[in-house]
Amino acid sequence: MISIETTIFNKKFSNCLMNASGVKCMTIEELSNLKNSESGTWITKSCTLSPREGNPSPRYVDLKLGSINSMGLPNLGFEFYLDYVLTEHEMGNDNLFFSIAGLTLENNIKMLTQIENSDFQGLVELNLSCPNIPGKPQTGYDFERTEEVLKKVFSFYTKPLGVKLPPYFDMVHFEMIAEIINKYPIQFVTCINSIGNALYIEDESVVIKPKSGFGGLGGAYVKPTALANVRMFYKLLRKNISIIGCGGVETGRDVFEHILCGASMVQVGTQLMKDDVKIFSKLSSDLKEIMKSKNYTSLSDFKGKLKEL
Numbered sequence: 001m002i003s004i005e006t007t008i009f010n011k012k013f014s015n016c017l018m019n020a021s022g023v024k025c026m027t028i029e030e031l032s033n034l035k036n037s038e039s040g041t042w043i044t045k046s047c048t049l050s051p052r053e054g055n056p057s058p059r060y061v062d063l064k065l066g067s068i069n070s071m072g073l074p075n076l077g078f079e080f081y082l083d084y085v086l087t088e089h090e091m092g093n094d095n096l097f098f099s100i101a102g103l104t105l106e107n108n109i110k111m112l113t114q115i116e117n118s119d120f121q122g123l124v125e126l127n128l129s130c131p132n133i134p135g136k137p138q139t140g141y142d143f144e145r146t147e148e149v150l151k152k153v154f155s156f157y158t159k160p161l162g163v164k165l166p167p168y169f170d171m172v173h174f175e176m177i178a179e180i181i182n183k184y185p186i187q188f189v190t191c192i193n194s195i196g197n198a199l200y201i202e203d204e205s206v207v208i209k210p211k212s213g214f215g216g217l218g219g220a221y222v223k224p225t226a227l228a229n230v231r232m233f234y235k236l237l238r239k240n241i242s243i244i245g246c247g248g249v250e251t252g253r254d255v256f257e258h259i260l261c262g263a264s265m266v267q268v269g270t271q272l273m274k275d276d277v278k279i280f281s282k283l284s285s286d287l288k289e290i291m292k293s294k295n296y297t298s299l300s301d302f303k304g305k306l307k308e309l
């Protein structure tokens with residue numbers, strides 16, 4: 001019997017796959033589709049304190065090897081998603097993720113204070129890495145600011161919380177951010193968000209409207225960077241911090257590689273956008289096939305066990 005169940009914090013999930021925040025998780029209908037899919041859990045669209053329209057369109061384009069987006073955090077506002085997760089809680093489901101991405105530290109504190117004082121018992125993913133808000137730097141690239149945010153958050157917040165990070169590229173930066181994260185009672189790290197501010201051109205023009213065509217790159221383009229981030233954080237973070245891998249997952253083999261690098265859970269973004277929720281059953285059965293061919297019966301048989309030369 002092959003199991004692809006996994007654990008994050010003290011929560012067990014029957015399947016190690018879920019959506020990446022931002023993809024098909026904004027409305028009740030989209031969230032219900034995720035809930036009823038074969039994914040092990042799901043996450044809400046990163047929300048801001050007030051509802052947002054997001055950036056002007058076109059703001060998402062499918063590319064041969066992935067996608068480029070500059071959505072700009074379109075969402076229905078914090079109250080909407082808080083109501084949603086509390087309704088799930090009343091139905092007995094606390095095995096889901098609530099993503100927040102305040103435009104200011106004060107807004108993040110306001111949202112987390114309300115979550116802290118609510119009945120929500122799921123997992124919060126604090127997004128420190130959206131590259132698509134004109135004029136707002138990605139917090140995760142500013143180490144002092146990241147430390148300030150975490151210090152303030154954990155001065156009052158006691159529920160399970162993880163952070164969504166941007167991709168890092170420099171060994172020293174991995175070490176610096178890991179040192180900060182290791183100081184706080186963080187339960188998981190999601191890596192990576194899109195590679196920010198890429199430029200894709202067709203004929204003689206950019207393909208998305210916001211930010212003069214600059215947007216976050218996802219899909220196959222980013223898989224090696226995603227795997228490197230999962231691997232480095234698996235090595236550098238405290239062992240009780242779970243890694244949620246995200247980036248370039250199109251096949252069961254991609255899921256397998258994320259887990260081999262150290263991921264406990266794997267998020268799907270671009271390919272979910274292309275194939276909708278049926279992708280989860282395909283990825284699950286492909287992953288099980290690979291495990292079967294290698295005589296692995298559970299994720300712990302290979303999680304983090306990437307061979308080095």
Ligand code: SIN
Pocket residue numbers: 022046069070071072073074127129130131132133193194216
């Ligand atoms: C967006 O809404 O711009 C995408 C969210 C993100 O990259 O964190």
